[in-house]
Amino acid sequence: MNRLANENRNASHCIVGAAHAADAQDAIQSAQKGDYTAAIAGFRAAAAHGDPVAEYELGLIYANGRGVPQDYAQAADWYRKSADRGNAMAQFVLGTMYETGLGVDQDTVRALGFYRMAAAQGNPGAQSMLGLDYAKGQGVVRDYAQAADWFRKAAAAGDAIAQFNLGIIYAQGQGVAQDNAQALMWFGKSAAQGNAEAQLDIGAMYLNGQGVAQSFPQAAAWTARAAAQGNTSAQFNLGLMYANGQGVAQDPVAACALLTLASTVAGPDRTTITSYRSNLASNMTPKQLDESQALITEIGRVGMLQALHLH
Numbered sequence: 001m002n003r004l005a006n007e008n009r010n011a012s013h014c015i016v017g018a019a020h021a022a023d024a025q026d027a028i029q030s031a032q033k034g035d036y037t038a039a040i041a042g043f044r045a046a047a048a049h050g051d052p053v054a055e056y057e058l059g060l061i062y063a064n065g066r067g068v069p070q071d072y073a074q075a076a077d078w079y080r081k082s083a084d085r086g087n088a089m090a091q092f093v094l095g096t097m098y099e100t101g102l103g104v105d106q107d108t109v110r111a112l113g114f115y116r117m118a119a120a121q122g123n124p125g126a127q128s129m130l131g132l133d134y135a136k137g138q139g140v141v142r143d144y145a146q147a148a149d150w151f152r153k154a155a156a157a158g159d160a161i162a163q164f165n166l167g168i169i170y171a172q173g174q175g176v177a178q179d180n181a182q183a184l185m186w187f188g189k190s191a192a193q194g195n196a197e198a199q200l201d202i203g204a205m206y207l208n209g210q211g212v213a214q215s216f217p218q219a220a221a222w223t224a225r226a227a228a229q230g231n232t233s234a235q236f237n238l239g240l241m242y243a244n245g246q247g248v249a250q251d252p253v254a255a256c257a258l259l260t261l262a263s264t265v266a267g268p269d270r271t272t273i274t275s276y277r278s279n280l281a282s283n284m285t286p287k288q289l290d291e292s293q294a295l296i297t298e299i300g301r302v303g304m305l306q307a308l309h310l311h
Contacts, residue, residue, distance in 0.1 A: 075103055151165050167184070203219045
């Protein structure tokens with residue numbers, strides 16, 4: 001429970017929003033039908049008249065390579081035009097591009113400037129990113145109190161990443177009084193939106209009795225939700241629970257399957273996970289190993305939660 005999550009929205013948007021000009025309205029309808037040639041023509045016509053929504057939509061088109069070759073530099077140009085006209089979403093996305101150096105020269109100071117513009121208009125993604133920058137001391141002097149304030153603003157607006165990060169802040173007592181109950185509440189809000197990291201941390205809190213009565217079944221249930229989304233840490237933790245019979249019936253076949261899945265993703269913990277899996281497998285029969293492989297196949301076919309339930 002020691003990592004803050006990042007917003008990741010800089011080039012993955014769908015065509016959204018609405019423009020006031022008739023050209024932009026027609027363009028949106030064309031984009032929704034997959035006719036990007038017509039959409040681009042309509043957005044360009046509206047953008048020529050200074051429509052910030054059309055400019056933003058053109059940024060999305062170039063960022064996603066819809067009907068044109070993907071071109072982050074062109075995307076940044078269109079986002080900048082829209083941002084200069086006060087479009088908060090364009091300001092936020094342009095901030096992420098400057099922070100990561102995507103289509104522009106990396107410039108943390110400019111990124112912060114765009115985040116502040118968007119945050120002042122209530123954009124939760126920008127507020128969340130400001131919180132992250134203050135928490136990490138990225139482009140600003142590290143200030144956990146400021147980080148907590150920005151995370152709180154974004155979290156109150158329903159931003160799942162900010163809710164998770166605010167949970168981390170409360171769990172660690174950084175910039176706020178340490179408060180496991182608050183941490184659990186914000187993790188819960190984020191988890192309810194499907195955030196696997198938050199689900200994993202709720203599982204850990206139940207496992208350790210941190211801010212809540214210890215409950216191995218609850219720990220296993222929350223960890224399973226995160227594991228089902230492909231979170232390798234959750235798959236590893238759930239594998240250990242099946243190996244030790246914590247919150248679930250002891251089951252080396254399920255444990256081996258989960259540890260195998262967790263070990264297939266490259267990362268700093270892969271060696272540790274592989275070692276646990278090897279130790280477990282060395283005490284299993286050939287039949288159990290075959291059953292474990294079959295369970296992995298079934299997980300891929302029907303999903304982890306259903307496969308484990310039917311196993």
